[in-house]
Amino acid sequence: MKPCTSDAHKGRPKEGVRLVNPGVQRGSTVLFPGYEAFTAAERPFFYGRGGTPTHRALEESVAALEGADQVFLAPSGLAAVTLALLSFAEAGGHLLVTDSAYDPTRGFCEGVLRRMGVETEYYDPRIGAGIGGLVRPNTVAILAESPGSLTFEVQDLPALCEAGPPVIVDNTWGAGVHLKPLALGAAVSVQAATKYLGGHSDVFLGTVAASGSAARKVAQGVRGLGLATSPDDAALVHRGMRTLHRRLAVHEETGLALARWLEERDEVAKVMHPALPSHPDHALFARDFTGACGLFGAVLKRSDAPYLSAFFGALRLFGMGYSWGGYESLCIPTWPERHRTAVPWSAEGQTIRVHAGLEDAGDLIADLEAAFAAANEVPEAGS
Numbered sequence: 308m309k310p311c312t313s314d315a316h317k318g319r320p321k322e323g324v325r326l327v328n329p330g331v332q333r334g335s336t337v338l339f340p341g342y343e344a345f346t347a348a349e350r351p352f353f354y355g356r357g358g359t360p361t362h363r364a365l366e367e368s369v370a371a372l373e374g375a376d377q378v379f380l381a382p383s384g385l386a387a388v389t390l391a392l393l394s395f396a397e398a399g400g401h402l403l404v405t406d407s408a409y410d411p412t413r414g415f416c417e418g419v420l421r422r423m424g425v426e427t428e429y430y431d432p433r434i435g436a437g438i439g440g441l442v443r444p445n446t447v448a449i450l451a452e453s454p455g456s457l458t459f460e461v462q463d464l465p466a467l468c469e470a471g472p473p474v475i476v477d478n479t480w481g482a483g484v485h486l487k488p489l490a491l492g493a494a495v496s497v498q499a500a501t502k503y504l505g506g507h508s509d510v511f512l513g514t515v516a517a518s519g520s521a522a523r524k525v526a527q528g529v530r531g532l533g534l535a536t537s538p539d540d541a542a543l544v545h546r547g548m549r550t551l552h553r554r555l556a557v558h559e560e561t562g563l564a565l566a567r568w569l570e571e572r573d574e575v576a577k578v579m580h581p582a583l584p585s586h587p588d589h590a591l592f593a594r595d596f597t598g599a600c601g602l603f604g605a606v607l608k609r610s611d612a613p614y615l616s617a618f619f620g621a622l623r624l625f626g627m628g629y630s631w632g633g634y635e636s637l638c639i640p641t642w643p644e645r646h647r648t649a650v651p652w653s654a655e656g657q658t659i660r661v662h663a664g665l666e667d668a669g670d671l672i673a674d675l676e677a678a679f680a681a682a683n684e685v686p687e688a689g690s
């Protein structure tokens with residue numbers, strides 16, 4: 308079965324006269340028919356916090372996507388990342404985190420984990436096999452994010468996995484479609500389901516996919532932290548997944564069209580899209596990924612506020628807002644230089660991030676073209 312076929316068919320009721328979709332089951336208390344069922348060693352459901360059939364159906368679909376034995380749901384993508392980290396963290400431990408990590412992930416390491424006595428060391432996302440030189444006897448995990456969602460460096464995941472400690476991958480960009488971290492040797496693959504799995508910018512959810520002993524660690528973490536998610540949100544994400552591969556194909560094609568167009572523009576210093584041959588990590592990307600999503604970066608030559616105000620102010624189809632992975636296009640300025648510590652980020656001008664939605668690529672290019680025209684009216688300081 309091709310992936311778009313299984314998107315349409317997995318995790319659905321199979322028997323009898325039935326609705327197309329699994330029901331949305333809300334509930335806290337689960338009732339058992341008697342003493343034997345109540346005390347059974349294996350209970351598929353025992354309390355609503357541990358999930359209902361609505362959650363199970365989504366977990367099974369994500370597990371199939373990620374190639375994992377088990378999937379755990381968290382209330383947001385960030386909560387999925389922090390759950391994964393907490394599942395491996397130990398007082399006195401050392402954690403390696405890519406310098407390109409999602410900024411709130413760093414915030415968690417610098418705040419909660421530091422107070423717990425976990426030391427975080429940031430590594431160059433292009434370190435590859437050199438990670439071995441940073442691993443210590445007390446290294447509890449390596450957190451990778453590939454490509455970084457602001458700066459788009461691709462990480463050599465098999466090389467990171469060779470180093471020994473369990474590797475946790477933030478796989479939000481690959482969406483479980485274009486990158487399969489567990490197959491490359493990672494212990495855990497995390498996604499902000501808020502992005503492409505949900506796909507409609509109307510829900511928060513995170514997924515943590517793992518197998519074997521890593522899954523047992525995450526299971527303990529979920530139970531210990533008391534995390535619960537809404538069945539309505541689980542059903543919304545599952546609905547989004549029905550069109551995941553189909554949507555992603557359009558996001559990819561449109562993103563590439565925008566990236567190629569931007570690469571030709573005089574206003575643009577560089578485009579950061581790993582599927583383009585111009586990207587420094589393109590070979591790694593071609594080896595480990597089957598395709599791209601719609602998110603990429605660029606550096607504009609100018610960075611003065613009046614220019615940027617005119618540029619962003621003229622955009623009609625691209626919204627300015629955080630998050631991505633929905634059907635709508637977005638374009639925002641970013642400041643990677645504010646977060647990086649292992650490898651300082653320096654760029655010629657303003658870094659931006661573009662999310663290609665499902666609109667027509669020609670319409671989106673016309674929108675960008677109009678925005679450049681408006682911005683170019685703004686004289687450069689000193690000229």
Ligand SMILES: *Cc1c(COP(=O)(O)O)cnc(C)c1O
Binds near residue numbers: 385409
């Ligand atoms: C958005 C995002 C998250 C966090 O997801 P939320 O659902 O917004 O909490 C984590 N990692 C990456 C790479 C993201 O883009």
